[in-house]
Amino acid sequence: MSGIEGKVAVVTGGASGIGFAIATEFVDRGASVVIADLNQESVDKAVAEIGSKCSGFAADVSSSADMDSLYKEVMARHGRLDAVVANAGIGDHGALGTITEEQFDRTFNTNVKGVLFTVQSALPFLTEGSTIVLIGSTASIQPPRGMSLYGGAKAAVRNFARTWIQDLKGSGIRINVVSPGAVDTESLRSALGQALGEDKVAAAVKSMGEDNPVGRIADPLEIARAVAFLSSDESSFITGVELFADGGLAQV
Template identity: 55%
Template structure:
C-alpha cells in the first residue's frame, strides 16, 4: 500500500496503522531525510521513496519503482497536501498555484497513475478536510481545493465503474499535528481551544484516530461503501 505525504503528521500516523496490520507500506514525501526518519517507526516491510506529487516525472518514477518492488497497489492513500492561511486581498498567484498544484493536481495524477497497478478489491482513500464545507477565514483557497477533490471523487467512481476499485474521501476536522500548529503559528493554542469547544466531543482529533478511520475505509469492512465523504471531526460538521 502507498501513503503519499507519509513522512510526518497524518500521513505517518496512517502508515503506522497499516504497518501494525502487517501491510507492506510505501511512503512518499519530498525530503528523503525526513522519510528515512519515519521509516524507523514503520518496521522492516516499509519503503520510503522521495517524490513530489505535483511533479509528473516524480510520480512516473514512483509508480515504476512500486511496480518493480511489489507489482501492484492494493491500497492508495492520497494524503499529500498543504494549506496556508491567506485572506482575500492577500491571495497571490504563487499561493494559489502552490496549494492547487499539491492538493488538486497532485491528487488527480496520483490517483490516475496508481490505477494501472490496482485491481478488483483495491481501495483508494483520499484525505480531504472539513474545510471543503466550512473553510473559515483565510482558508478559501485551501477549502476550494478540498471541495474540488470531493467533486472529482463523485465523478471518478462513475469513470471506473465495474473495475472493483473503490474511492472514498476521509475528511478530518482539526487534528493535533505539528503542521496544524505551524500553520496557526502564535495563535495555535487559542484557535485549538476554539476548535475543541465547537466539537461535540470537546476536543480536536489525534492523528492515530484518523489512521484508524482510513484503515476502515480501505478494508473489506467497508466493501459496500463507495464515493462517500466521511467526516472525522468529532461531530463539529453536524451542528
C-alpha cells in the first residue's frame, strides 16, 4: 500500500513542471488524479501522457467560480475528494522601485488568491482524513534579490497553512506546505536559455546547485515524492509544517 492508493486528488498547475510530476507520482501510487491548468490543450496533452487514471479540467485558480466548477466536476466524476495540491504558481522579478501594479496583481492573484480559492472551494467536499498540500518556496525565507513579489507571496502561503489548521481544528483535515528550492523543469531551462543562450543552460543549472549542501538542484520527482508523503496516511499526525525539499539550502 502506498498510503494514497485509491484516493482522489486534485493537482492545480498539473499540466507541466512540478505539478505534472506530482500528478504522475500520485497515479503511479494508485490514486486517481484530476489536474487543473489554464490551457485546455496543455491539460489534454498532460492527461494523455499520465494515463487513464488522470483526467483534466481547464480552470483559472484565481477565479472562485472556476474552482467551484472544478470541484463539482470532480465530484461528478469520482464522487469523492481526498487530497488537494495547490501547486499553480508563477514567478516575476523586479527590484524595488521598478515593480508595476500589473506585476503585483499577476503574482498575488495566482500565488495567493489562487491558493485561497483552491482550498476554500474544496472544503465542502473534504472529509476527515483528507489532506491539503500547498506548494511554497525557499524564497519565502530566502528571497533572491529582485524577487520580493514572489517571496512575499510564498510567505503568505506559509502563513495560510499555519492559520488554516486552527480554522479547521477538529475536522480531521490536514494542511502542510512543501517548499522547493530550484527545480530542474522545462520552464527553468527555457528561461535560462532565453536569458543566457541554449549553449549555457547546462552550466547554469549546475551552477545553481553548487551552494546547495546536496550539490545540485532538485528533480521534479523528488518534490512529488515529498508531496505524496504529506498526502498519504503515512503522515497522519503531521499538519501545519513547511517541509523544505531543497537539499538543505534553507538550513545553511
